[in-house]
Amino acid sequence: MTAVVSHGSKPHEARITVEVPVLRVGAGPSDYEGLNRFVQSLRKPQGLHMTLLHIGILDDLGRDIAAWTKGLSPSEKTLPEIASWLTELPVLQGFLGKSDKLIPLGGGRLMGLEVDVPQEVHDYQALLVQGLHVLLDDLGLDNIDDFILSSPALGYRSPRWLPHIAVGKARTRHEPEMEIDPVAIEFGDSQIRNREALPLP
Structure with a gap:
């Protein structure tokens, strides 16, 4: 799934x-650093990451x-359960990927590396989405796919997950995809x- 993520949030809005x-x-x-010629402002390498699941x-x-549940599943009930589910997720071990393409993200505001990842990464991401479905079902939601795609908090725009790393601000809002020399990641x-922002179980 693809989600739009904004940065610079206040601590209580993590x-x-x-x-x-x-x-x-x-x-x-x-x-x-060589990617700098393709973007207006390159992000610092220390903060680079690839999102597998966006909760918001x-x-x-x-x-x-x-x-969505018309008050049947209030926040004081659902948030501790969501936090508990997140903290019990299995850890995906580190892996190697590769990229040979820069793509526009966030409606054209950003540029990112499209990443080829091993099949086990796709399997893990699918497991996360399936787990989210089960969690939301347990919390009393119906039409869960519709909820995921319409929830402003989750912020999804597409049901398809595209492995990518946002690397910098686009030079214009109409930047095309660009082939680059292949790089291992x-x-x-x-x-x-922001694990520290999760409520205690």
């Missing part, structure tokens, strides 16, 4: 994601669920971004 950190792009720093701001998700173990 966006929760399951993601893998980028440990290395190419053979060294110069391989990543928990308070907003709680309100979305309460509205090393990823670390999966983790929960």
